[in-house]
Amino acid sequence: MPDVDAAPGSEESRAAVYTTLAAGQDLRTELEIKRSRFITVLRRTETEAAARDLVAGLRREFHDARHHCSAFILGPDRSVQRSNDDGEPSGTAGIPMLEALSRRETTPGVTDLSDVTAVVVRYFGGILLGAGGLVRAYSESVSTALDAAPLVHRTRLRICAAEVPHAQAGRLENELRSAGFVMADTSYGAQSTVLRLALPDAPDTISAAADRLLSLTAGATVLMPEGTEWVDVPIS
Template sequence: MTETAGTVARYTTIAGQYRHELEIRRSRFITVLQRVENEADVVDLMNGLRREFSDARHHCSAFILGPGRDLQRSNDDGEPSGTAGQPMLEALNRRVTPYGLTDLSDIAAVVVRYFGGVLLGAGGLVRAYSESVSRALDTARLVHRERRRLFVIPAPPATAGRLENELRGAGMNIAAVEYKGMSTRLTVAVQDEDAALDAFHGHLAGISAGELTAIPAGQEWVDRA
């Protein structure tokens, strides 16, 4: 995983909500995966599913939040301890993404279980909840998120157009162009990796003969399909 100054610069999440149903020995396991930004989103998802499946016996959950995947929680919701929420969380954690990493985050999984009358035992429950989440993940479209560093370049209006064209031609992402009196401000979003940052500063110096300065202006996260 790419890191800059000790912080994660890239991770993977999912696009929207996905559902998958699995039947095991007459018990129905309905898995709902959803992209979430914070714990409030998880609570809203849980509340909505409890209303939608109000007659189900269990609504077990697991979620991972943050670029560094620092916040992880699970809940068995009445199933024997360690047989539902934790296996679900482990299924999220071990999913290998197209980058070849286990970096899935900003995702919540809820498995709604309708008991079918046949006891599965602890081992059976662990396998059922783990498989339910894994099967649901197979149906989800993954989205790569990258952190980009923002830079503002003040430039004279007479040269701003050429500067913008030069930067775009070099593959730079122009996030905004703002005209203020006798000055134009171009905001450029650069992938937060050393090679990309060096290329940006080097290209700017080259096309402006060292006369223009890129002023740091924070960062943003963007989705890349």
């Protein structure tokens, strides 16, 4: 069947922070239900093109499988939600998969998972599962994969930069991390290193970080606010 759009839901927009998969390799799990194999692949995706690339790649890899069902949620506010039954009876695969993603509580009472695509590859085992059995199988496949998935908070933060001598950069970065600050990308020039801190966009927080850096460098380094970026923050 064609892709099915799902309403984003009525929950408050989470444009400043949401939960997603940790960056890295695809996560794969497998269930066997009444001789059918259900291979689930989760990938962090930020665009529809990336989500569809995952589906296309798995169609090539598992070219002899009967079904390659998919669901994805994209965007900080989870505004893009799609699902596809790929030949299974209407509503028995893609929508249960999408609901497993959209209803996933990343912390108690919070359902904010986004920028994630799930594909379930099914090898038919010869035993019909029925509509209810298929719904449970596809939902369980995605839920089981999510149980094993490493998650991070994707947060919109203010980037503040500090130019420091190369010889001090490693020590200062370790000191700042130890103090609980989140570090963004570091860059290296011919004469100096630019450390970047990712901070909540609040004047008191930025001021506290600037004071800490001044203390660590005996007043020699000034923290300069830059733009904002989406930054992965580990879930404590």
